[in-house]
Amino acid sequence: MIMDNNLIVNIEQLIEKSNSILVFAHKRPDGDAVGSVIAFSLFLKSKGKKVTALLPDDPPPEYDFLKGFDSIVKKAEGEFDLYISLDEADLSRTYNIPDNIPKEKIINIDHHKSNTYFGGLNVVLPDYSSTCEILIEIVGERGNTDIYNALYTGMLTDTGGFKYANTSVRTLKHAIELIEKGVNHAYISQMVFMRMTRGKIKLLALALETLEFYGDKAVMTISLDMLNKTGTTMKDTESITGYTLVTRGIELGVLLREEAENRTRVSFRSKGKYDVDLMAKEFGGGGHKEAAGCTIDTDLQTASKIIKEKVIGL
Numbered sequence: 001m002i003m004d005n006n007l008i009v010n011i012e013q014l015i016e017k018s019n020s021i022l023v024f025a026h027k028r029p030d031g032d033a034v035g036s037v038i039a040f041s042l043f044l045k046s047k048g049k050k051v052t053a054l055l056p057d058d059p060p061p062e063y064d065f066l067k068g069f070d071s072i073v074k075k076a077e078g079e080f081d082l083y084i085s086l087d088e089a090d091l092s093r094t095y096n097i098p099d100n101i102p103k104e105k106i107i108n109i110d111h112h113k114s115n116t117y118f119g120g121l122n123v124v125l126p127d128y129s130s131t132c133e134i135l136i137e138i139v140g141e142r143g144n145t146d147i148y149n150a151l152y153t154g155m156l157t158d159t160g161g162f163k164y165a166n167t168s169v170r171t172l173k174h175a176i177e178l179i180e181k182g183v184n185h186a187y188i189s190q191m192v193f194m195r196m197t198r199g200k201i202k203l204l205a206l207a208l209e210t211l212e213f214y215g216d217k218a219v220m221t222i223s224l225d226m227l228n229k230t231g232t233t234m235k236d237t238e239s240i241t242g243y244t245l246v247t248r249g250i251e252l253g254v255l256l257r258e259e260a261e262n263r264t265r266v267s268f269r270s271k272g273k274y275d276v277d278l279m280a281k282e283f284g285g286g287g288h289k290e291a292a293g294c295t296i297d298t299d300l301q302t303a304s305k306i307i308k309e310k311v312i313g314l
Contacts, residue, residue, distance in 0.1 A: 003137045007123050011138060014107060014121060015044065018081035024054040025086045025131075026093040030238065031192065034059045035154025036086040036109075036131045038068040039147045043139050046147075052076050056096045060235050065191045066153060067146040082107065087131035087154075089115045089286065109134055114277070114286040129166040130158035136174045145182050152183045157192060160242060165272050165290055193239075203230040207240055207255075216251040216273070217311045218244045223258045223300055234259060241267040252276070254311060256304050259295070264303035267293045274314065282310075 015021070023041045025033035033055065041053035053072045063069060075096040083101050088094060089112035108119030111134060113126035128134050132154025139147060155175065159167045162175070179185055196204070203226060210221045222237050237257050244253025251273040257265045266283065268276035269291055276292040285294025296303045 003123075003125070003134070007121075008138055010121055011107060011123070014082060015047065015049070018049065020050045020052075020080045021082045021084060022052050022054060022076050022080040022097065023084045023086065024056075024076070024088075024094060024097055026088045027056045027095065028234075028238070029055045029057060029059050031060075031063060031157025032130045032132055032154040033087045034063045034069075034072075035066070035150045035152075035157070036135055037072065038063075038066050039132065039139070039143075039150035039154070040084065040086060040135055041071070042068050042147045042150070043135075043143060046142075046144070052080070054097065056094050058235065060238055062192050062195055062239075063153065066150050068150065081105070084109065085119065086110070086135075087112075091116075091118050109138075112286070112288065114281075127168070129164075129168065129171045130155045132158070133171060133174055136178070143181070148178045148181050148183050149188065152178045152185075153188055153192060156185075156188060161189065161193060166288070197232075197236070199230045199232045200236045203227065203232045203236055204240055204243065206230065208243065211244070211247075212308075213247070213250070214308070214312050216249055217254070217314065218247060218250045218252070219254045219256070219304070219308055219311060220244050221256045221258075221300060221304055224260075234265075241269055245269050245271060252311065252314070254307055256300060256307060258300040262297060262299055264296045264298060264300050265293065266296060266303065266307060267291075279310065 023037055025037050037053050041051045044051045054076050055072050083105050084107045086109050104120035106119035107121045109123045111125055111128045111131050115124040125134055132151045136151050206226045207220050207222050212219050241255040244255055251271050253269040255267045259265045268279055270276045275289045277287050277289050280286050280292035280294045283294040
């Protein structure tokens with residue numbers, strides 16, 4: 001156990017006093033958001049709580065093997081005794097939750113350094129690889145295979161299969177602990193990383209054709225036309241960002257995705273030389289030093305010009 005035990009005690013006390021609990025994470029959920037919401041919802045249900053698991057956007061299909069995936073809802077109304085926010089730096093990153101939630105009813109568990117500490121109880125640990133890694137210490141020995149599978153999935157994806165610099169000794173120790181509890185690393189890795197649809201493969205091929213290099217930086221774009229041609233959706237683009245970094249000598253990768261006619265989503269990835277959290281913040285976004293994003297309210301061509309000028313100037 002590495003986390004301050006008092007934090008866990010405080011979490012437990014709030015949970016014990018509550019019957020109905022809403023567990024939720026951010027829009028456009030990634031593996032850590034999906035894994036943490038599923039895992040903690042299952043954990044709370046095992047304690048006899050009435051739990052609603054919410055993700056405001058559909059979770060990517062690569063996580064459909066996790067038990068509890070089909071129980072996730074996109075909207076929650078009414079009041080709950082307790083609200084648990086996971087993997088969310090700010091409440092503005094979600095929607096479809098009740099308005100005006102009393103701060104004292106919110107437990108905020110997250111690993112983003114940009115967290116705004118919006119909860120009555122805030123468990124914000126930026127040196128942890130993922131929110132799921134934090135939850136591993138909260139759940140401890142009280143989980144089961146389904147809970148541990150979800151936690152492992154979130155930790156695996158947020159570390160890029162343990163490739164990214166956020167993979168610490170503690171992270172690998174937690175991975176070993178979960179494998180010792182019955183998690184099948186090979187199975188989860190295959191389900192998450194090796195189930196691309198043919199449409200997504202075709203989309204990746206088109207995206208790679210747009211790749212441009214600027215010294216040790218690379219920029220790639222995905223247009224709505226490319227999605228239409230391949231029969232894919234924005235959800236299919238989530239794991240493509242990493243391909244901007246696979247070329248030898250590249251330290252900074254950027255993927256621009258046309259989300260609508262005048263809205264472009266930008267994802268930044270770094271091997272450590274560049275702090276992409278700072279870059280994303282310049283455009284109203286944020287994230288981590290090596291993985292961040294933002295949305296620019298303009299068309300893809302204009303956004304691409306803006307980002308390329310920024311990249312070239314580094």
